[in-house]
Amino acid sequence: MTLDLHxxxxxxxxxxxxxxxxxxxxxxxxxxxxxxxxTVINAVAGLLRPEAGHVAIGGTRLFDAQSGxxxxxxxxxxxxxxxxxxxxxxxxxxxxxxxxARFRPxxxxxxxxxxxxxxxxxxxxxxxxxxxxxxxxxxxxxxxRALLSHPRMLLMDEPLASLDGPRKxxxxxxxxxxxxxxxxxxxxxxxxxxxxVARLADTxxxxxxxxxxxxxxxxxxxxxxAAVPLLGxxxxxxxxxxxxxxxxxxxxxxxxxxxxxxxxxGVQAAVGARVRLRVLAQDVILSRERPEGLSSVNVLPxxxxxxxxxDGPGAAIGLRAGRxxxxxxxTARAVREMELVPGMSCYAILKATTVAxxxxxx
Amino acid sequence: MNLDxxxxxxxxxxxxxxxxxxxxxxxxxxxxxxxxxxxxxxxxSALNALVHLPLVLPPVVTGxxxxxxxxxxxxxxxxxxxxxxxxAFHWTGAVLAAIVMGFPLMVxxxxxxxxxxDPRLEQAAATLGAPRHAIFARVTLPLILPGxxxxxxxxxxxxxxxxxxxxxxxxxIPGQTQTLPxxxxxxxxxxxxxxxxxxxxxxxxxxxxxxxxxSEALARxxxxxxxxx
Numbered sequence: 001m002t003l004d005l006h007x008x009x010x011x012x013x014x015x016x017x018x019x020x021x022x023x024x025x026x027x028x029x030x031x032x033x034x035x036x037x038x039t040v041i042n043a044v045a046g047l048l049r050p051e052a053g054h055v056a057i058g059g060t061r062l063f064d065a066q067s068g069x070x071x072x073x074x075x076x077x078x079x080x081x082x083x084x085x086x087x088x089x090x091x092x093x094x095x096x097x098x099x100x101a102r103f104r105p106x107x108x109x110x111x112x113x114x115x116x117x118x119x120x121x122x123x124x125x126x127x128x129x130x131x132x133x134x135x136x137x138x139x140x141x142x143x144x145r146a147l148l149s150h151p152r153m154l155l156m157d158e159p160l161a162s163l164d165g166p167r168k169x170x171x172x173x174x175x176x177x178x179x180x181x182x183x184x185x186x187x188x189x190x191x192x193x194x195x196x197v198a199r200l201a202d203t204x205x206x207x208x209x210x211x212x213x214x215x216x217x218x219x220x221x222x223x224x225x226a227a228v229p230l231l232g233x234x235x236x237x238x239x240x241x242x243x244x245x246x247x248x249x250x251x252x253x254x255x256x257x258x259x260x261x262x263x264x265x266g267v268q269a270a271v272g273a274r275v276r277l278r279v280l281a282q283d284v285i286l287s288r289e290r291p292e293g294l295s296s297v298n299v300l301p302x303x304x305x306x307x308x309x310x311d312g313p314g315a316a317i318g319l320r321a322g323r324x325x326x327x328x329x330x331t332a333r334a335v336r337e338m339e340l341v342p343g344m345s346c347y348a349i350l351k352a353t354t355v356a357x358x359x360x361x362x
Numbered sequence: 363m364n365l366d367x368x369x370x371x372x373x374x375x376x377x378x379x380x381x382x383x384x385x386x387x388x389x390x391x392x393x394x395x396x397x398x399x400x401x402x403x404x405x406x407s408a409l410n411a412l413v414h415l416p417l418v419l420p421p422v423v424t425g426x427x428x429x430x431x432x433x434x435x436x437x438x439x440x441x442x443x444x445x446x447x448x449x450a451f452h453w454t455g456a457v458l459a460a461i462v463m464g465f466p467l468m469v470x471x472x473x474x475x476x477x478x479x480d481p482r483l484e485q486a487a488a489t490l491g492a493p494r495h496a497i498f499a500r501v502t503l504p505l506i507l508p509g510x511x512x513x514x515x516x517x518x519x520x521x522x523x524x525x526x527x528x529x530x531x532x533x534x535i536p537g538q539t540q541t542l543p544x545x546x547x548x549x550x551x552x553x554x555x556x557x558x559x560x561x562x563x564x565x566x567x568x569x570x571x572x573x574x575x576x577s578e579a580l581a582r583x584x585x586x587x588x589x590x591x
Contacts, residue, residue: 047485073488086486090504099500103491149490 016210025202046073079146085138087130100148110150136167223325225308225316237280258322284328298350372545383460395472421526455532460521475509515577
């Protein structure tokens with residue numbers, strides 16, 4: 001089931017013009033506030049009628065400006081999880097979940113009530129009123145309610161944006177379970193938080209001022225030097241997959257990636273697990289010779305892929321480390337003095353603290 | 363307190379008229395409140411003004427206009443006559459007068475309740491596949507129920523107390539159109555009728571107070587159920 005959309009809509013101060021596809025897995029739509037992300041979700045859900053374009057899912061047209069086709073939201077069978085949960089205040093959690101199940105079409109398939117309750121850990125919440133639930137609990141109920149409507153796809157509009165750090169950490173594993181679980185439901189996930197996107201997304205679409213600036217597999221877009229200004233220089237950084245091979249007694253864990261091994265602190269997953277590492281571009285140091293006598297032990301041989309000068313004194317360097325891609329941010333002066341050019345071999349030094357525990361996830 | 367048969371009859375008639383007026387006006391008031399709260403259409407401000415007119419017109423004027431329209435020879439009265447529905451100088455006319463006078467109060471309370479409902483909840487219901495009528499029945503209606511109750515009690519209280527338009531439209535016939543306020547007024551016209559009047563005034567106070575207490579209790583229960591506590 002693939003979502004195919006092209007939406008054009010004029011607002012007072014900007015024009016939204018977005019074309020993208022969202023297939024299996026999680027497709028993240030990333031952009032700053034006001035980039036038009038929520039408008040895209042509303043247009044796909046049928047809560048807003050765009051001026052031009054089309055929306056189709058699995059080959060079925062839901063909206064087509066040319067022919068005037070507009071399938072109303074109730075007939076689209078897209079599960080929407082809103083930022084503010086929007087639970088019905090006069091029903092308890094069970095009532096909200098049952099509301100999701102009540103109107104699904106006869107032929108629809110999807111998770112049953114007990115499965116959803118187990119998947120999202122809702123069994124203790126069923127008789128609670130929305131007013132007594134925490135923000136994270138509300139979002140879990142809202143997610144369950146959407147799942148029980150047996151949608152063809154899930155649309156999530158900044159579901160974690162109104163939650164604080166710990167609450168986010170509480171709900172992220174559920175989203176990962178949903179992504180990796182047996183439901184295989186495609187998810188369009190709107191967010192302005194790079195850490196969420198890095199942890200969850202399979203495909204990434206970068207929006208700016210209502211336009212798509214970059215899109216592709218997460219690992220490629222995150223490692224693209226051209227995407228640095230879109231993600232923000234402090235937030236930009238490649239995502240690589242690693243396998244945990246050992247946990248040492250001093251708190252460091254050994255992780256294998258294609259180009260070698262890394263030793264990182266604070267890794268929670270079990271030996272053998274595959275995790276995602278987010279390596280911030282500003283935490284990668286480049287050296288032309290293999291460094292000796294450094295306090296950091298994470299040194300990888302890399303090949304420079306591309307050099308992308310920024311607007312300011314910085315430059316983004318795309319790197320290849322075996323099959324993985326990395327991203328480093330250095331000064332433009334360093335580029336000149338070290339004569340960094342594509343094709344050159346050098347060494348990337350990763351600070352051990354580069355990978356925060358929150359950035360690790362499967 | 364010694365009430366004569368006419369006073370009991372007036373109370374009975376007032377309650378009867380009040381109940382009929384409330385039950386008949388409620389769905390119409392809800393619909394109009396919905397239109398005013400949620401829809402944009404040509405003539406919306408005119409409809410709003412028309413609904414509120416009885417609130418600002420002298421009740422006698424409203425009663426006279428009703429008599430002009432619904433009297434035996436009035437344009438609407440002539441239409442209703444063959445259907446066996448006589449309004450002028452008849453208890454049914456008292457019901458109509460009560461509906462017209464209470465309508466603005468009912469619409470106001472219901473409109474406020476509808477405007478307080480977050481339309482994004484209804485959007486969420488739509489994305490879950492709920493058809494329009496189900497969204498209204500399962501989401502909107504439960505949320506505005508306190509407003510509907512409050513509006514209905516206001517309408518009922520107004521119907522119980524309506525005097526000016528009623529006496530102008532249907533006169534003051536004991537056992538036919540003499541409601542409690544009309545009976546009190548009549549008693550005050552007779553020398554020595556004060557004791558009867560005072561007894562009926564107390565009765566009117568008890569009924570009005572009871573209505574307010576009942577509506578408060580109902581609204582609290584509904585509100586508690588909606589908040590889910």
